[in-house]
Amino acid sequence: MKALVVDKPEAGPPGRAAFRDFADSELPEGDVLLRVTHSTVNYKDGLAVTGRAPVVRRFPMVPGIDLVGVVEQSSNPAVKAGDRVLLNGWGVGETHCGAYAPKARVKADWLVPLPEGMAPAEAAAIGTAGYTAMLCVMALERHGLTPERGPVLVTGAAGGVGSVAIALLASAGWYVAASTGRPEEQAYLESLGAKEVVPRDRYAGGAARPLGKEVWAAAVDTVGSKTLAGVLTEIRYGGAVAACGLAQGMDLPASVAPFILRGVALLGVDSVMAPRALRLQAWSRLAKELDRTKLAAMTATVGLDEVPRVAEAILAGQVRGRVVVEIG
Numbered sequence: 001m002k003a004l005v006v007d008k009p010e011a012g013p014p015g016r017a018a019f020r021d022f023a024d025s026e027l028p029e030g031d032v033l034l035r036v037t038h039s040t041v042n043y044k045d046g047l048a049v050t051g052r053a054p055v056v057r058r059f060p061m062v063p064g065i066d067l068v069g070v071v072e073q074s075s076n077p078a079v080k081a082g083d084r085v086l087l088n089g090w091g092v093g094e095t096h097c098g099a100y101a102p103k104a105r106v107k108a109d110w111l112v113p114l115p116e117g118m119a120p121a122e123a124a125a126i127g128t129a130g131y132t133a134m135l136c137v138m139a140l141e142r143h144g145l146t147p148e149r150g151p152v153l154v155t156g157a158a159g160g161v162g163s164v165a166i167a168l169l170a171s172a173g174w175y176v177a178a179s180t181g182r183p184e185e186q187a188y189l190e191s192l193g194a195k196e197v198v199p200r201d202r203y204a205g206g207a208a209r210p211l212g213k214e215v216w217a218a219a220v221d222t223v224g225s226k227t228l229a230g231v232l233t234e235i236r237y238g239g240a241v242a243a244c245g246l247a248q249g250m251d252l253p254a255s256v257a258p259f260i261l262r263g264v265a266l267l268g269v270d271s272v273m274a275p276r277a278l279r280l281q282a283w284s285r286l287a288k289e290l291d292r293t294k295l296a297a298m299t300a301t302v303g304l305d306e307v308p309r310v311a312e313a314i315l316a317g318q319v320r321g322r323v324v325v326e327i328g
């Protein structure tokens with residue numbers, strides 16, 4: 001089969017992924033063989049495909065952290081041939097061959113049944129980015145935050161996680177402010193439910209002072225680094241930030257002032273190793289709460305051949321919303 005593959009480098013870090021014939025025998029161990037119908041391009045896929053960061057840690061590796069498909073063979077009684085399933089994370093596309101190939105061999109425990117009433121392409125459009133956005137919303141809710149507490153800020157707003165987070169929070173009744181470096185996307189962000197657009201520059205330079213004006217009851221941050229540090233200074237007393245991303249960087253040049261003087265909480269969100277029960281809850285809520293018209297408006301569809309181009313574009317911050325990859 002034709003697959004997008006990162007082969008073992010002769011020396012140094014992994015290089016770019018390239019298309020080549022990939023034998024079934026090269027697929028890793030697993031109790032389920034899937035026919036992959038759809039995948040997506042997430043920021044992490046961009047890093048893996050371009051070799052820009054050492055995401056791939058086993059070789060040969062088929063990148064692609066999101067997989068939607070049909071079970072072809074299963075030796076696990078929990079899953080049977082013909083089942084429609086989805087898979088996000090668990091190291092797939094990093095340490096276990098992923099979605100940019102017509103077939104994948106994976107562990108049954110990693111699979112989530114395709115939610116009833118959701119098309120395979122819609123599940124892919126949501127993908128890791130959308131499921132992470134839901135995990136962020138759930139983290140804010142677990143902290144007791146509700147729309148009555150005040151406005152919520154979403155950073156990296158025009159990206160995949162940001163776009164889905166805006167749609168979910170707006171549907172839940174929040175006043176949503178969208179922080180973006182792309183002012184030309186104002187109409188798009190408003191169509192998803194944003195009530196206000198905040199220029200990226202307001203936070204990109206970091207925290208000007210240990211504490212700023214109390215503005216936001218909550219935030220979903222996909223950017224990290226100085227941006228997250230700046231956002232923390234403007235969180236209202238008792239508020240929280242759900243932090244899931246590092247589009248600006250992995251550092252966090254912040255002070256403890258928001259935590260110790262305003263009781264602000266920093267809620268870490270991880271999708272890769274999130275427990276199955278949380279995933280099932282997130283996907284069940286996505287099926288009910290995410291406006292499918294908004295999902296369609298934020299989604300572009302490409303073929304497998306176009307993944308290397310999209311991988312470059314997502315790292316350059318040029319992808320709007322979500323990209324679905326049609327595989328087979």
Ligand code: NDP
Nearest residue numbers: 043156157158159160161180181245246247248270271317
């Ligand atoms: P996207 O590239 O689609 O979105 C990221 C957005 O961040 C961009 O669209 C842009 O938004 C903004 N951005 C990009 N570069 C910079 C920069 N240098 N400074 C400030 N803002 C920037 O990626 P995803 O939505 O797929 O992922 C977002 C982040 O979340 C990534 O860092 C990703 O690795 C992380 N992630 C983490 C997960 C987890 O489990 N914790 C799961 C999924 C994603 P705009 O143009 O609107 O400013």
